Amino acid sequence: MKNLWLEVVIIWWMWMDNAMKPDLRGGLEAALGRAEILGKRWQEWIHQPSSQMEPLITDQVSQSGHTRADVVFQLKHLAEAITVESLQAWVRQSWPNGFAKSSNLNESGIPDSMLICCVHAGNIPMVGLQDMLAICLAGDFYAGKLSRRDSALMQAWLEYLCYQEPKLGQKLAWSTDAAGLVHSLNRPIQAWIFTGNESTWEMIQKQFVVDASAHDTPAATLVRRAEASIAVLDDQQSPLHSSELKALAEAMLLYQGKGCRSVGLIVSSKPLSFYQHSCAMVDSMEAVIMDSNQDESPVSEERVMERGWCAANQIAHIWVDHLLIREAPDYVFEPNESLFSTIPGVVYWVQGDRSQVEKWFDDSRKAAQIQSVYSVNTREHTSQSSRNRAEPSSKSRVESKTEPLELAQRPPIHWTPDGENPLSWVLNLPSQSHES
Template identity: 30%
Template sequence: MTKHIAHVESAVKKWLQPDNFALKKAIDKTVSEGLFSTEDIRYQIRVLKRNVESGQIREWAERSGLKDERSAAGKKVLCLHAGNLPLVGFQTALGVILSGADYYGKLSRKDPYLMQSFLKLAEHELTGSEIQFSTDLNAFRELNADEVIFAGSEDSVEVIKKEIAGIKATRAEAGYHIRTAKYSMVYLDNKDPETMKDFAEAVLRYEGQGCRSVAIVVSPYRLDSFKCEMTDYIELFWMHNPPEGKVSPGVEYQFAFNKAIERSQAWLDHFLIQETDELPKYDRVVNWVPGDEAKVREMVSKAGKQLQSVYTTGNRIEGVETELVSKAQRPDLWWKPDGVDVIRTLINNER
């Protein structure tokens, strides 16, 4: 197992090397087709590179209890990767490969090239288990996978299960690991410069499309008292990461509605921040909720499975598992999407 982990680590490091032409080509193709921005792709790769170079692959394996006698060797795992962020499926693919299971990846057509550049290299470098991938689900017809991992809304779960069953991509008794979290929350209790930079990153990186992106802010400050400082840091972020997306008509309607009822809000052309304790309904909308730590607990309960993570500026909140807001878009490799460690799940047969 020690040798296996070392081989995986070596393959990932090789993929992340600056002279990797295949990765450069994948980046260029992704940008030229307008799938993701250069800034977001480079940011994601820098985060992965820093994690890998600091020894997090080995540490993740140790944290997950990965040992010879509990490896998932021979287990077929079908991964249906999302495409809302560049390389959003990387952690799942890496976890499956580390576990020793056979990896079968249905890549998103929104992010095919970046993942493919890693998987092709891994397929060549790692011979201990099967690695197959395609953007076409039919490529996995009659696979009879033992486990399925995918992210999506609760409304789409039964549809996807039916589609998979229709082509016999899984066994009848296959285990499903479904991720349904949509957004994250921050308890913002100070206005110091580093906190504000981290906050802007947490909200705006990847156009706010990730489940780790902040869509709810709980703060002892009212929105009106925070607007000036917040706008300055948002504009600074956009200076280096120009926004590309536009708000939906629903967001424009929400802005007009807020104005009519005199609700406090900040219109930022590409984002709307509004003072309300309702749950987020639209992309590019952040709900600002005045309140204390008790309000955080209330909003956690209210959001339920839609909520991925809760961030703070350093203080702990009783009864709530939290992370630092500085790690919102820079998670460790072992972070747990929807509270689940993919390696531990596969080696322990957790369902």
């Protein structure tokens, strides 16, 4: 009899526990449905006839200064990366932590939609697409401040989505003008995603204040500040193969090296002088330049002067018109100093190994600059694990950011800028943000 009462109590407790929880399964099914819609519409849009896509590509090239080949490369990559299956996998991967506890739940047990404003950079084509998709997958309201250097394709995609999915379109707004975007909204901005220098964020945010009384800053702000990435060559046993050299050249040169996933520093077991007269390395860079139809005219004066400085001071370097690889200056090893050159198209070379990268991760200023660490040895690639998150040592942080070099300019849709999954971040926004 005692055991029977115990079973009744356990069953009652389990029923009450489930009854008090939000219906996350229903929420998950809704998110998977949104993933299906977005994936299908994206595939329709990206595979439109060339008569419709070519004018958009031309406008994008005119705005951004990127070559047509760079824009087409990005579109081909996104066509492969964004599918119904990849979006649904991203939803499932991001869902286990569920939503933050909130008293502001609708009848489905899901927090009411938030208005999230994204201030997008314009350094590579459609750079804000991942954030836009994350917000839509979560069922929230996307307000996009598009860069004037990257608006043609994003605007065309958003217009297509609004036309094909009017209900979803009710939660989309965008503009290249901050004040114009705010005026188009009928509710306050509740959270922000910003890509750029953290020191400029407060100034940029003021552009969105059209009401002098609206001075409160929402607590939920995701700032992306990484500058560039590092390639670790793992070439102790033998020099790089031609395919590895091509992947390295692609990682440095695509989008004129302006992306945060672009390689700005190389760590090798060998000095740069070992590769300085390597025809294979120069050929690989020239091949990428030719494939991307880069035509920099005139060549950057700053880069030319840097090359002259290296030659005059017998600093090992490799030069092609669009790129200068040089031995890193000593200050790269100094605490709190920048890891990457401020001159576009200049990549630093450091003789060392992963232990050197681990030391940089011990310097908070340097660690914040690094987007990813690429390895040509994919067998050594280690994905982020719960162990790494539980033990945030410099070694585990290097491992969590390490990816195969060939993925440098081909990231999956679920990749984590600055180590933050944007979909998980949106789903777990604090309850006060939902209620503001």
